[in-house]
Amino acid sequence: MAYYLHILIMINIYILLILGMNLLLGYTNLLSLCHAAFYGIGAYLTVFALMKLNLSFFPALIFVCAGTVVASLVISLPSLRLHGDYFILVTLGFMMVVFSIMYNCVPLTNGPYGISDIPRPTFFGLIKVDGIPGYALLTTVLSASSIALFKVLVQSPFGRVLRGIRDEEIMVESLGRNVFFFKVLAFAISAAFAALAGFLYATYVTYIDPTSFTLDESIFILSAAIIGGTGNIIGSIVGAIFVIIMPEIIRAIHIPDTIAPNVRQIIYGMLLIILMYFRPKGLLGKYEFKK
Amino acid sequence: MEFNYLLQFLLNGLVMGAIYAMVGLGFALVYNTTHIFHMVYGVIYTAAAYLFYFFLQCHFGVLPSMGLGLVGASLLGYLIEKIIYRPLHKKGFPLVLFIISSIGAMIVLINVIALIWGNETKILNPAISMVFHLGGILITDMQIYQFAISIIMIILIMILLKRTKLGIILRAMRDDSDLTSSFGVDILRMRTYIFIISSFMVGLAGCLVAYDVGMDPYGGMNILLISIVALIIGGIGHFEGVIAGGMFLGIIQALVVSQISTKWAESFVFIILIAFLLLRPQGIWGKRVREI
Numbered sequence: 200m201a202y203y204l205h206i207l208i209m210i211n212i213y214i215l216l217i218l219g220m221n222l223l224l225g226y227t228n229l230l231s232l233c234h235a236a237f238y239g240i241g242a243y244l245t246v247f248a249l250m251k252l253n254l255s256f257f258p259a260l261i262f263v264c265a266g267t268v269v270a271s272l273v274i275s276l277p278s279l280r281l282h283g284d285y286f287i288l289v290t291l292g293f294m295m296v297v298f299s300i301m302y303n304c305v306p307l308t309n310g311p312y313g314i315s316d317i318p319r320p321t322f323f324g325l326i327k328v329d330g331i332p333g334y335a336l337l338t339t340v341l342s343a344s345s346i347a348l349f350k351v352l353v354q355s356p357f358g359r360v361l362r363g364i365r366d367e368e369i370m371v372e373s374l375g376r377n378v379f380f381f382k383v384l385a386f387a388i389s390a391a392f393a394a395l396a397g398f399l400y401a402t403y404v405t406y407i408d409p410t411s412f413t414l415d416e417s418i419f420i421l422s423a424a425i426i427g428g429t430g431n432i433i434g435s436i437v438g439a440i441f442v443i444i445m446p447e448i449i450r451a452i453h454i455p456d457t458i459a460p461n462v463r464q465i466i467y468g469m470l471l472i473i474l475m476y477f478r479p480k481g482l483l484g485k486y487e488f489k490k
Numbered sequence: 491m492e493f494n495y496l497l498q499f500l501l502n503g504l505v506m507g508a509i510y511a512m513v514g515l516g517f518a519l520v521y522n523t524t525h526i527f528h529m530v531y532g533v534i535y536t537a538a539a540y541l542f543y544f545f546l547q548c549h550f551g552v553l554p555s556m557g558l559g560l561v562g563a564s565l566l567g568y569l570i571e572k573i574i575y576r577p578l579h580k581k582g583f584p585l586v587l588f589i590i591s592s593i594g595a596m597i598v599l600i601n602v603i604a605l606i607w608g609n610e611t612k613i614l615n616p617a618i619s620m621v622f623h624l625g626g627i628l629i630t631d632m633q634i635y636q637f638a639i640s641i642i643m644i645i646l647i648m649i650l651l652k653r654t655k656l657g658i659i660l661r662a663m664r665d666d667s668d669l670t671s672s673f674g675v676d677i678l679r680m681r682t683y684i685f686i687i688s689s690f691m692v693g694l695a696g697c698l699v700a701y702d703v704g705m706d707p708y709g710g711m712n713i714l715l716i717s718i719v720a721l722i723i724g725g726i727g728h729f730e731g732v733i734a735g736g737m738f739l740g741i742i743q744a745l746v747v748s749q750i751s752t753k754w755a756e757s758f759v760f761i762i763l764i765a766f767l768l769l770r771p772q773g774i775w776g777k778r779v780r781e782i
Binding site (some may be wrong): 273277278288414415422461465471475 | 527574577578581583586587589590591593594595596597598600601602604605711712714715718719722753754756757759760763764767768771
């Protein structure tokens with residue numbers, strides 16, 4: 200039972216990550232390679248909020264999301280005014296730098312040794328969420344409300360502007376919308392989703408180290424978003440389920456543990472190449488990529 | 491003493507800068523003409539080094555092994571163009587799909603390398619290199635090779651671009667690929683040449699660096715980042731600018747390594763990138779053009 204609940208928790212965390220990626224890729228047509236950086240910043244800020252500031256659940260969550268949104272501005276402000284490829288490059292560079300800081304800045308992050316014994320958060324200093332069933336409930340509630348929030352967001356006028364940017368950026372600009380501002384906002388919201396995922400991950404696993412937040416992880420999230428399908432919500436959920444279940448299948452068919460991670464990555468890479476050729480919008484995607 | 495110390499790092503920076511200039515020029519060759527954000531570029535660097543290592547293990551001798559490594563790298567570049575980019579190009583797909591496909595190919599190749607040779611750092615040349623004293627500064631024989639070969643390669647490519655018919659076509663493709671093809675130029679064949687030449691260049695850099703300091707499967711990512719930043723510093727669309735950009739990055743890195751620490755070299759590259767994007771996004775030589 201605990202095993203299935205663990206898988207459920209991981210699926211919930213990845214739904215949050217993939218929704219954030221989907222908002223960029225499927226709704227705004229921005230390709231980001233630093234989603235794992237925000238996931239990591241969220242996780243490390245969680246540690247700071249819970250262990251140094253001793254905040255309870257909601258203040259900690261607000262602190263973590265706000266901090267990550269500020270970090271997202273470092274990328275979005277210089278790069279989103281420029282041609283799309285600059286943005287990809289800056290996100291790639293940011294990913295490598297954030298990893299380098301997490302890995303090398305030992306006094307701040309304890310470097311490669313990681314941080315253990317992260318406390319579970321408490322609600323209003325009273326109720327403590329603990330144990331796997333408790334976390335399964337908490338993450339399910341949070342991911343369900345995030346899905347609802349996401350649905351409201353993309354159907355609101357804000358979401359309509361984003362889809363407009365995706366389909367005809369110049370048209371949206373000519374209608375008097377500040378495209379730059381909307382892109383920065385979309386990027387910040389996507390970072391906040393990743394921060395929430397980082398918060399849940401850090402408090403659930405109670406141990407974090409930099410190797411969970413690498414460029415590979417960003418590409419992994421990107422692949423999951425594309426495999427599930429971009430531009431709609433069901434695609435993100437299916438993507439999350441697919442990428443969490445697949446390693447379990449690989450384990451079930453007895454591929455040795457030493458090569459399993461590599462085999463998994465090769466499968467994702469092949470899937471990306473094949474999907475781009477035959478079905479660029481992903482399995483359940485709605486949106487066809489345009490120029 | 492202090493002055494010599496500075497000169498020493500300037501020299502190391504120049505050697506590294508020559509390598510960066512070569513890989514940057516290779517990347518510029520692809521990006522300026524085809525506009526593909528060639529993410530696999532970094533892995534070709536690693537793949538060439540591993541092939542070099544493989545043939546060394548088979549006792550082929552240094553130069554033949556390196557030659558075979560370079561042939562392998564060029565072949566890899568050819569295959570990537572043929573299998574991954576060309577089908578998308580023929581369908582007329584938007585460039586973002588090329589990037590995603592390229593990322594897919596990148597993770598496949600990195601993991602294939604890791605599966606075959608393992609994740610740990612490999613050393614190619616256990617011998618201690620020869621050291622020459624030039625006044626107060628030291629230079630190793632590997633540094634001389636690295637610098638000389640990179641500079642020769644850069645000069646050859648610049649001659650190719652400026653003096654030959656192929657170079658004229660490449661520069662025409664940079665300006666307008668569709669218009670070039672309407673003059674009867676076989677664009678698909680040109681693209682094949684471009685990918686083979688650029689893979690050869692980055693493979694050469696991979697072999698030269700790996701023979702000096704060894705390699706691991708993820709080392710190419712750094713080179714990818716540096717090539718692109720060099721391109722942006724020099725100005726997109728320029729072939730000369732990227733050479734200066736690479737040299738500049740090499741010297742800055744050497745200064746960071748000497749004054750602060752090796753650990754933060756990457757972060758400084760990123761800071762330079764952000765500074766350029768904020769202050770001069772068109773690069774040192776670029777003209778300000780509005781993208782439509």
